[in-house]
Amino acid sequence: MSRKLSFAAAINEALHIAMEADPDIIVMGEDVAGGGGRADQGIEDAWGGIMGVTKGLIKAFGPERVRDTPISETAILGAAVGAAATGLRPVAELMFMDFIGVSLDPLLNQAAKLRYMFGGKVRVPLTVRTSMGAGARAAAQHSQTLYGMTSSIPGLKTVCPSNPGDAKGLLLASIRDDNPVIFCEQKTLMFMQGEVPEGDYEIPLGKAATVREGTDVSLVGVGRTVHTAVEAAIALEAEGVSAEVIDLRSLSPMDEDAILATLEKTGRLVVVDEATPRCGIASDVAALCVDRGFDFLNAPVKRVTAPHSPVPFSPVLEDAFLPSSARIIDAVRELL
């Protein structure tokens, strides 16, 4: 059975299901309750996270397992790593992915490396949920798409769902994964509605999805840009161009087989990423194509990404910053 839920509600449901099933799961972050547990209010959350994603958790699971933290991201993620290594399964929230600036060490040098440095003798079952991406008029320090950075780090996994149903299944799989996972939530998708199956299910990490079949060109997207790619594919169809759309879903591990398969099928590929262009997912996809996919290539691989600039505030500029279906269509035209 499935029904329509928002992305935020789907994540909330996944958290409820996971916490219900496993008492070792805790949720911690800034305002994840938001004044919850205040004596004169009873155990009730005021916010449940700035997007309301963690709403109701403190009521269901109590203040021991649902913790409003100080504004101390290094301590939040560092403590989550320490807790994960010693028997808990924390779901920590990094309110905006931009704040990785003040909390990279627990990810880069601790979570990602403990298992390796310890010769395989520890597991770090940590999930870090984080809100990311442009489009909300939130300007340069609250709009970045930094999953390329986390994907570059061996020992971490990075996931970025594009729709509510995937978000639920991927989050359940992330929480139950015995490795540290960065779970990226595009902030402008949070109130998007979509089909969400009932009950408990997991979508395996490292598997892309074919969102739309096609034969002439492959459009590879992630998160929000999957929708932009679908938009472009629909417009291209009207021109008689059949575009296949792939949703990467996991960025690390990345589903190389799926990328090579679609390239083999169409011979032409455009990768669409709302991150800035340098050292990111788009380059990795293109590099894969020109290495293992070389024999399939009938045309250059094009990258439609944000420009090499910070995210601007002005709506006019931010709209120009984001990859658009028009830019995808232009790129496709160059390849045909």
Add this chain to the structure above:
Amino acid sequence: MSRKLSFAAAINEALHIAMEADPDIIVMGEDVAGGGGRADQGIEDAWGGIMGVTKGLIKAFGPERVRDTPISETAILGAAVGAAATGLRPVAELMFMDFIGVSLDPLLNQAAKLRYMFGGKVRVPLTVRTSMGAGARAAAQHSQTLYGMTSSIPGLKTVCPSNPGDAKGLLLASIRDDNPVIFCEQKTLMFMQGEVPEGDYEIPLGKAATVREGTDVSLVGVGRTVHTAVEAAIALEAEGVSAEVIDLRSLSPMDEDAILATLEKTGRLVVVDEATPRCGIASDVAALCVDRGFDFLNAPVKRVTAPHSPVPFSPVLEDAFLPSSARIIDAVRELL
């Protein structure tokens, strides 16, 4: 005139020249003097940095301009950004690039973005010198090559010299650049000797160098891997394969024209990078080749990088981790 100096001595000379010429330049970092200025010792440095790179600076320029800092990387880089925005031209030292984990914010969200966010009304003439790379048996948290991360950040520049002469000229150019520059020093190159011109000269950022001419295949390297590539080229020559070797020198901006020119010449390219493979420079180079260089390509673009793992301690494992000339030669053979 030129003479042989070590990499460390070349950088030291550049710092002397720069500070002599411009009173706004200060040097700050952990142990950059190391007990320097202690009353009973006179103004003398004990260490001059863990590699001795900043030796003699406190004697020449005094403790006001050469500052031993607390072990507070966020404050070091944050203060350097604030100082750069208000009239100084700081050269801050981040002892090991791995420590970007505890100090990414001043780079990611401050240095790189202030100018843009302020509508172009500020300059941030900051240089961050940092020691990086594997090969010194320093294990997972002191051996990373993270210039891919800094190169991904719009607003920053990233430089990585491969020899003493370049190190001097690139550092002088970096310090005098009115943008924030991350200057990466491969730790195993520090005591390498090389020709260093006397006096004051700059090597422009964003320009690669052709280290060795060739016609059959292009090897693109950076820092230490330039030497590995040259080694491979020499071995290949014996087999009758003529390899051109390009030293990127600057990673951001990257010299796209030089890469495309060598690809046009040889039609085959291997990029050699000691960083791990995901979301890095190697992917960017390959992605460039399959986009703007598509028509020149006679073969796949191969990436010879470290594996997707943390840096292991054991010498046996670390040697296996690092790109070797044997692996480059294998990659070249696959292309011919």
Add this chain to the structure above:
Amino acid sequence: MSLSREDLIDSYRQMRTIRRFEERLVDLVTAGKLAGFLHLYAGQEAVAVGVCQHLDDRDIVNSNHRGHGHCIAKGVDVKGMMAELFGKSTGTCKGKGGSMHIADLDRGMLGANGIVGAGIPLTTGAALSAQIKRTGGVAIAFFGDGATNEGAFHEALNMAAIWDLPAVFVCENNLYGEATPMEFVTPITDLADRATSYNMPSAIADGMNFFDVYEKSGEAIDRARRGEGPTLIECKTYRYMGHYVGDPLTYRRKEESEEWRQNRDCLEGFETEALEMGLVESDDLRQIDAEVEILLEEAVEAAEAAPYPNPEDVLTDVYYVSE
């Protein structure tokens, strides 16, 4: 530290401008004319103005996400600010920064900052410039109670202390960090106590009282200018509105905010005390009120009329390029 008539007039004008600027913003958001994350400063005006009255263009101020008040108090042009919030090319930052990044170094304003705590080390750096370049200036950081739990706060104060930098760290303790009450996340009541860790002088000021803030910060600023090092000042204050425009304010009782507004409002308190001093009359203040309305009206009109940036400008100002 005696205040002249002019000082009083100017201070009132600043506080009133901030208050009305913020109230206008609420109207504009309600009318659907403004987007973005807006964190309003209303209620805390005495802090920004009490401190900045001691400053001039040599002095540097760094602020946080709740930065409108600090910008206005430091002399940033209100019309430019308004245009910035509209994302227009005439904005202080050409529309690129928005509310959380307004800056104007000509006025010594080193920027609002969207990263909690991040402005504090920048301030230490600005103080380092002042010390080394002997500008005679001081550097001021404004930040909240919540920010004192960030590592950056701690590192920056320690560095400023050890180097005797001309800095003043002004903590605006408004009892909440977003929706979370301070007592949930901070085990002490007086954040000024954290100065102990750095052997730094500290003071607690009534952040709703302009005169108290003025006096305590004046002492600290003088000390800094004399080369005697930094100070931490905690100002006990309260934000009247939600954390951001749109905040449902479910985490605090209405009576709590009513009590602050009714009994401790900084504008009302200022008026009473200023009139008692006999240097200004009620009419003076009413005239300022009227002038502020005109200024803001003009600011909104100009901002609405101004052009947006060109889409191509997305790629300018990323790097400095020498001509």
Add this chain to the structure above:
Amino acid sequence: MSLSREDLIDSYRQMRTIRRFEERLVDLVTAGKLAGFLHLYAGQEAVAVGVCQHLDDRDIVNSNHRGHGHCIAKGVDVKGMMAELFGKSTGTCKGKGGSMHIADLDRGMLGANGIVGAGIPLTTGAALSAQIKRTGGVAIAFFGDGATNEGAFHEALNMAAIWDLPAVFVCENNLYGEATPMEFVTPITDLADRATSYNMPSAIADGMNFFDVYEKSGEAIDRARRGEGPTLIECKTYRYMGHYVGDPLTYRRKEESEEWRQNRDCLEGFETEALEMGLVESDDLRQIDAEVEILLEEAVEAAEAAPYPNPEDVLTDVYYVSE
């Protein structure tokens, strides 16, 4: 908190093992047999052992770059450690970690850590596990004076305090961070004072005196076990050798270190006091000395003889893969 004969014997064995382990390492480096960054703990043994005598396998310890002493005191196998330093596959971490990353969670050792300050938040997390899972365990962080200037220290202590976590934060103040004397970078003398910022109890112990460390840390550990929250303990101590093996030690006077070694050595002090207590005899200790030599001899031999990892192992243990 009275110490039995067994406790004394065991404590001496630990301290002696650490001291001799380190001295062996210097020999091995000199002989060109060991590579890597080695930070020696010699001099500070009373701290690691004084604290860890209170602990068992439920309890978690987190350490820093100077971790050999903490590992040995927490019961990590010395032979495994030696093999680890040789980069052998029989090492505690299969040769992958090296000196700065020795860990053994079966013994509650959550790792040395190469990032200054980074172990402190991990410790807070381990204490959170103990609290939520009601293990009865406590979590201990060992770190240096220099680490108290890292933001991580501040954030982690605050979080532990607000949640009353069963943690003890042990600062080993050995007066230097690398080559930089503490007074250059820290404006206070007693780092225990930094507990004030978190309303946390604190204590100062003579880090050269096993008995003092044992007593002060025992109180803190008991308090933590009773659910009464964390403590900061500063142990005044001194490292005998350079910051790392190879350090030219140009930044401190020889007389300074001689004075610590000659008048305050923890092993000598322990012996005097223990003999006075009448529970152990000099012969007992000399026998331990001999046993320690044998143990270390065996450890070195076994490590030298052990195989290196296979080059392919570079890609194992990056991720946990379910069978």
